[in-house]
Amino acid sequence: GENVEQHPSTLSVQEGDSAVIKCTYSDSASNYFPWYKQELGKGPQLIIDIRSNVGEKKDQRIAVTLNKTAKHFSLHITETQPEDSAVYFCASGWGKSTFGDGTTLTVKP
Amino acid sequence: NAGVTQTPKFQVLKTGQSMTLQCAQDMNHEYMSWYRQDPGMGLRLIHYSVGAGITDQGEVPNGYNVSRSTTEDFPLRLLSAAPSQTSVYFCASSPGQDNQPQHFGDGTRLSIL
Numbered sequence: 001g002e003n004v005e006q007h008p009s010t011l012s013v014q015e016g017d018s019a020v021i022k023c024t025y026s027d028s029a030s031n032y033f034p035w036y037k038q039e040l041g042k043g044p045q046l047i048i049d050i051r052s053n054v055g056e057k058k059d060q061r062i063a064v065t066l067n068k069t070a071k072h073f074s075l076h077i078t079e080t081q082p083e084d085s086a087v088y089f090c091a092s093g094w095g096k097s098t099f100g101d102g103t104t105l106t107v108k109p
Numbered sequence: 110n111a112g113v114t115q116t117p118k119f120q121v122l123k124t125g126q127s128m129t130l131q132c133a134q135d136m137n138h139e140y141m142s143w144y145r146q147d148p149g150m151g152l153r154l155i156h157y158s159v160g161a162g163i164t165d166q167g168e169v170p171n172g173y174n175v176s177r178s179t180t181e182d183f184p185l186r187l188l189s190a191a192p193s194q195t196s197v198y199f200c201a202s203s204p205g206q207d208n209q210p211q212h213f214g215d216g217t218r219l220s221i222l
Contacts, residue, residue, distance in 0.1 A: 034211075036213075041215070041216075043113075043199050043214050044199070046210040049210055089151060089152070094203060094209055095159070095203055095209075096140070096142050096157040097154075098154075101149060101150055101151040102151050
C-alpha cells in the first residue's frame with residue numbers, strides 16, 4: 001500500500017519567516033495530495049490540496065508544490081504568524097487517505 | 110450545517126468493556142472513515158465505507174467493528190477494550206467523487222484502564 005513520509009517532525013520559526021514541510025509518497029498512481037492543519041483539541045482541517053496534473057498551487061500565504069517524477073510534495077507558508085502554530089499533516093489519496101506523521105510548527109512572536 | 114459530529118468527546122473504559130463511538134454527518138457524503146491518532150504516528154485508517162451497506166477494513170482494523178445502515182451514520186464499536194486502544198479517534202466524511210478532501214469531526218478521546 002501507499003506510504004507517506006513527512007519531514008521535519010518539528011519546526012520552529014520566527015514570526016514573518018517562511019516555513020517549508022516536505023513529504024514523499026511511494027505509490028506512483030497516487031494523484032491527489034491534501035494538506036491538513038490540526039489545532040489543539042480539534043480535528044484536521046484542509047488548508048490546501050493539489051492534483052497530479054498541477055505542479056504548484058497557491059492560496060494567499062500558502063503554496064504547495066508537487067514533483068511527480070520524484071514523488072514528493074511540499075507545503076510552503078510565507079510571512080508566518082503566531083496563529084499558524086499547529087500540527088500540519090500531508091496526505092495522499094481521497095476517501096481514505098494515507099497520512100504523514102505530522103509536523104508541529106511553532107511560530108515565535 | 111453541523112458537518113461531522115462525534116460523540117462522546119471523552120470516555121474512560123475498563124479493560125474488557127465494550128462501547129460504541131458515534132459519528133454522524135449532514136453533508137450527504139458517500140464516503141466515511143474512522144482513524145486513530147497516536148502520538149507521533151499521524152492518523153491510521155481503521156475502517157471505511159463507500160456508501161450505506163458497504164464497509165471495508167483499513168490499516169488497523171483488529172478489535173473494531175463498523176456498520177453503515179444509513180448515509181448519515183457510521184458508528185465504531187470496540188468489542189472488548191484493551192489498553193492498546195487508548196487513542197484519539199477521528200471520523201471523517203467526503204463526497205463520493207475523485208480528489209475531494211475529507212471533513213473531520215473533533216474526535217473522541219478514549220482511555221482504557
